[in-house]
Amino acid sequence: MRFEIFTLFPNMFSGVFDDSILQRARESGRIEIFLHDIRAYARDRHHVTDETAYGGGGGMVMKPEPIFEAVETILGNEPARRPPLILLTPQGRVFNTDLAREFAQQPHLALLCGRYEGVDERVRALVTDEISIGDYVLTGGEIPAMVVVDAVSRFIPGVIGDPSAPHQDSHAAGLLEHPHYTRPLEFRGMRVPDILVSGHHAQIERWRRNESLKRTWERRPDLLPRAALSEDDKQFLRALGWRDEQ
Ligand code: SAM
Numbered sequence: 001m002r003f004e005i006f007t008l009f010p011n012m013f014s015g016v017f018d019d020s021i022l023q024r025a026r027e028s029g030r031i032e033i034f035l036h037d038i039r040a041y042a043r044d045r046h047h048v049t050d051e052t053a054y055g056g057g058g059g060m061v062m063k064p065e066p067i068f069e070a071v072e073t074i075l076g077n078e079p080a081r082r083p084p085l086i087l088l089t090p091q092g093r094v095f096n097t098d099l100a101r102e103f104a105q106q107p108h109l110a111l112l113c114g115r116y117e118g119v120d121e122r123v124r125a126l127v128t129d130e131i132s133i134g135d136y137v138l139t140g141g142e143i144p145a146m147v148v149v150d151a152v153s154r155f156i157p158g159v160i161g162d163p164s165a166p167h168q169d170s171h172a173a174g175l176l177e178h179p180h181y182t183r184p185l186e187f188r189g190m191r192v193p194d195i196l197v198s199g200h201h202a203q204i205e206r207w208r209r210n211e212s213l214k215r216t217w218e219r220r221p222d223l224l225p226r227a228a229l230s231e232d233d234k235q236f237l238r239a240l241g242w243r244d245e246q
Contacts, residue, residue: 041070059117083108088141092130104155113141174227178211
């Protein structure tokens with residue numbers, strides 16, 4: 001999968017994509033990340049990319065011309081032949097695991113990072129989607145773009161060593177994941193649950209499922225109405241105080 005990132009601060013991305021899983025994914029060619037400095041497409045002598053807002057008030061607004069120029073140069077002049085172009089904005093659809101999985105189906109995805117008060121409203125004519133990473137405001141779209149690239153990449157086959165992991169992690173099936181333990185068996189008086197060292201795979205699976213249900217019920221009951229629950233799951237949850245219509 002190929003990502004194109006349009007930003008005023010390409011240096012911010014070094015480090016994040018240069019280590020660990022994303023670095024290996026890049027080295028193996030499973031993902032490619034191209035950074036495009038919007039400033040390089042500002043044609044005036046001083047490479048101006050932002051101006052004060054019409055109507056007054058504080059804050060700067062990103063000018064439309066360098067953004068259109070950058071996108072059209074890199075992605076082409078024909079909108080129908082361009083990959084999806086996502087504007088990162090706190091006003092967009094809130095990003096989640098379903099969107100990450102959906103974006104991972106694309107062979108090519110472009111991300112546009114805003115700064116200051118955001119982009120000139122006319123830039124919305126260029127973008128195909130608007131994504132927020134949560135109901136708070138950051139100083140720029142670069143960290144949101146990193147979040148999207150990371151979460152989407154996990155769904156690309158081969159990026160995560162254990163291919164089942166992205167589909168079992170929290171949120172993948174509408175539940176939080178069960179707890180994990182590793183060596184030592186006992187640490188500062190805290191022991192790994194006996195069931196996990198029992199060797200009974202079916203019972204371990206049931207324990208994990210129940211822990212996952214319990215965690216979700218305790219921490220994020222709002223997720224349960226959308227989770228796929230079996231009759232056993234529902235029975236377990238009812239014993240905890242959950243009611244089907246909740
Ligand atoms: N004035 C804008 C508003 O109130 O909607 C906020 C602008 S914010 C300070 C600057 C840039 O950061 C935005 O253009 C966007 O690209 C990015 N940004 C900030 N918060 C974000 C979020 N929660 N999700 C995605 N992008 C965000």
